[in-house]
Amino acid sequence: MSTFQIDFGERRKTRVVGIDLGTTNSLIAHMDLTHPTIVEDAQGRKIVPSIVSLDESGGLVAGETAREMLITHPEQTVYSVKRLMGRGLADVRDELKLFPFRVDENSESLIRLKLGERTFTAPEISAAVLRQLKENAEIALGEQVTQAVITVPAYFNDAQRQATKDAGRLAGLEVLRLVNEPTAASLAYGLDKRKDGVIAVYDLGGGTFDISILRLHDGIFEVLATNGDTHLGGDDIDNLLLKVALEDITTEWSDDLSTDSEGVQRLRRAVIKAKEELSYVARATIELHYKSKSYQRVLDRVVFDRLIGPIIERTLEPCRASLKDAGMMPEQIDEVVMVGGSTRIPLVRAAVERLFKSKPHTELNPDEVVALGAAVQAGILAGDVEDKLLLDVTPLSLGIETMGGVVSKLIHRNSTIPASATESFTTAVDGQRNVLIHVLQGERELVKDNRSLARFDLKDIDPLPAGLARIEVRFLIDANGILQVAARDARTGKEHSVEVKPSYGLTDDQVEAMIRESFDKAEQDMRERQVREARVDADHILAATEKAKRNPAWRELSAEECAAVDNAIRDIQNIYHSGDHDLIRQKIEALNQVTMKLAETMMNTAVRGALRGTKID
Template identity: 50%
Template sequence: MAKIGINIATGSLQKEEIIVGIDLGTTNSLIAIIHPETKQAVALKEHNTSSLVPSIVHFNENARLNDTVGQGNVTVGEAAKQYLITEPQNTIFSAKRLMGKSYNDIKNHSSFFTYKIINDNTESLVKVQVGNKFYSPIDLSSFILKELKQRAEHILKTPVNKAVVTVPAYFNDAQRQATRDAGKLAGLDVLRIVNEPTAASLAYGIGLSKEDHKTIAVYDLGGGTFDISILKISNGIFEVLSTNGDTYLGGDDLDNAIVKFWLQQLSINEDELKNDQMFSQAIRLKAEEAKKHLSFNEEFNGELHYSSPKGRGWEGALKISKSEFENLVQPFIEKTIICCKNALKDASLTTKDIEVIVMVGGSTRVPYVKKTISDFFGKEVNDSMNPEEVVALGAALQADILAGNNKEFLLLDITPLSLGIETRGGLMDILIPRNSKIPTKASRQYTTQVNGQSGIKISVYQGERDLVKDNRKLAEFNLTNIPGMPAGLPKVEISFLINADGILVVKAKELRSGVEQSID
């Protein structure tokens, strides 16, 4: 007898497997699917709740003391927000800003974080200390992904094991690999890593007819990252022409600007934030409230009533006008304009060539951001789609394409940063230039410098500077057991392969002897 499955949540026939789209954000994260009946991308949410899950992780006492993190010891999302002020040292926010970063990358911003980031004086990736335990940003992100997975399984009444996860277009190789690893820890098979602006363009362009030919700019200003991508949409093909951005620029920086403004007004030293985490978190949350309030009002008048367990307290008014706020954030928005100019230059286009500007990310709700971008491009911006959901919806559409359900659309993405190796004199020899279509492969031959040399050290870098010391080191390995030959005789072929996720695999082979080594 034949059996069929019916999903009682949607009332439709249950497919064997659902591939979800996930936007793992700095401030909020969410999960989306293609609805089996309407075939439309929808963000999943419980009845009468928000689709947004705050990217906040709280560890209770058991999690802080024990070696294992058990069920119920970690709280994620809305339920974790209440601990931001009462237990700032145990409540992690904006973990995405730490992805693929060393302490040296974020030391100038350390006062922003109210939890303990380990300074080990090395270039190794950062870790966060909570109680007796240490967590990497991969671990922290995996808790958020696990929460999204469980939320989807509860709503859909079916297991969820496969996902498309989005990342900022300007994420480097280490950050992309970290995102994939976080998915694996959460029990998800990450089928594809998709750039956030590309996903957003898919959500925007899916409604266009095949006859439409558009050149669009996707301006994506989130909680912690910024991307600008220029795309050409034609005959169902979404081709990324160029991308630019800053992986440490977002709404958090706008909040921080307000905090510094208030500290100056109140004659409070910034060191007070480091010494009193509860006060730091309380004033940061007030700044976020002010930012949102000023999107609809000319002035923010708030009060902060604060007393710490150590007996210190502070009570008073916090004020800021819309014009003051705009002056504070102008330098940050100007940075995004520079990125826009670079992206246009790389695509060999001018602002007049851009037909549509799609606004993505919660920080684009700020009127000053919209006006500045509109003035730069010389036309009104398109903010018709929910800027906080559009990336997840695009990820769900890409998941549908991977599942073979949608064969009408094709994504042609690019790598955001040049990739190369270190050569003599500390120079960067680029094998794959930035804005190359992916997947892609490039090879180049090198040789030895001294007689009888039996090995070559291969150092892989990502970046645009001529000297490797100014770029980011991704990996280093040794090709050994090269047979003894005169200098210049061995032929060492180094191959770079970037897959569809934008993740790099490097191979080195001595062609005369067949000795080879690879790393990914």
């Protein structure tokens, strides 16, 4: 079919990029012939801080600009928003105490953050970071970027994945695949060069922790088990040090700095600097000079290690659990790969080495390895990389609510995805038309201890005596780790409509509306700019004409010609405020036409004058 061929031809040309949308930092990469390469911005920077700020014009800015605004305009700037993706208010109560998130009162079903006077959902804020990355890539590659692979923590649940996908859509990106961060990293490491083996990827980032155990076999990366904690990362270390420093300052200055958001942000930066230094030197100083006061505290690695020990310890339990799920002993792990900025900390490396009894790989930059892997996965999807294939798993079990608030598991955690399960449902009452299915994710027995994903409403069931209807529902977790549900009437075989009510996050309609709104806004912005530009041009020509009328050449025109010019000037003045840039341009053109003769005459006069001035006679 010709339409397919055309479609195919066009699609081949478009490039797929790989994006690491991190808690602290984000990067974008692409496949450069055979190797993944990180995109640099105009200043040669690879890292885009995942910080977003509301600028004066009411638009969102991300990256370095926002990082500066975090100090100058802390009230309209936000960071670590990944911690809120796909979450409800109850999930993040603890985070709210530690992070300067200003949550709008209207956040019951969906968290909205206040930036200055406006409110935004987490996907909208993440979309601003994605837009910045997209723009950097478009400038660097000199072409439009519309398709992407975005990485997510392996332990992200359905709602968190969906929220990430929504952010991509809001940024104008077609998200071809969500890929788990540790698995992406393993693709970048080129570990497949050794034909067979079992590896562990330990990924401690800014806000999330993942551990994945993989079997490598001839280019196939098969995930055996994954585990993690989506609320554990370098942020926690920062907050701990910040708390210590704030207490110090309260004593030393007899002044509570914690209520001064600019002061806190400056101190936070100082704390992070000291933390990063401690990965390379034995002692560092937390230093703050603020409002003519000074604070200094020397921190040596021994004290630092003692402080952060409990946080690092929290990563080891998921490691043991994933080993158990993979049916492996630590000795059976051939290689351990370190990913995420926090794995630069010597204590982390020591803890991992002790657990897995082998020295972890740290050759690749732990900040870049996930984005590089995302680019490789993008290459796989584009058909450019053919020797590698990733077989990933779902991190959490999927189940449905049954009698007595108990969960019946349908798809177990660590099942290779895509994975599916089919379950039969019937009615309990004569003539019942609806069946509501409550889907949950998690490992616990009771509904209340698991994560509610969504409620699916099977509607328009044929009215039958109780128990006679049979609706077969197929639960399918796709390659992105996102649930799809389809229902079929087992008697008639006809497809059944399913209405989805997600428990957290945006509905499809909301995302659509946001895209439309931003699209409308973009159109409106465009229109306004065109009108402004047309008015500037009108100003120029009106001024030039007024000036020309004082030229002797004006008197050489006929009365009709003069009237035509005056009419044209009046026409422009009349529609100047109309807001119709096309009309303004049309009238500018008309004035151009009727002043042609005047311009010619002026030119001739000028030439004559010039000739006179050169005294050729």
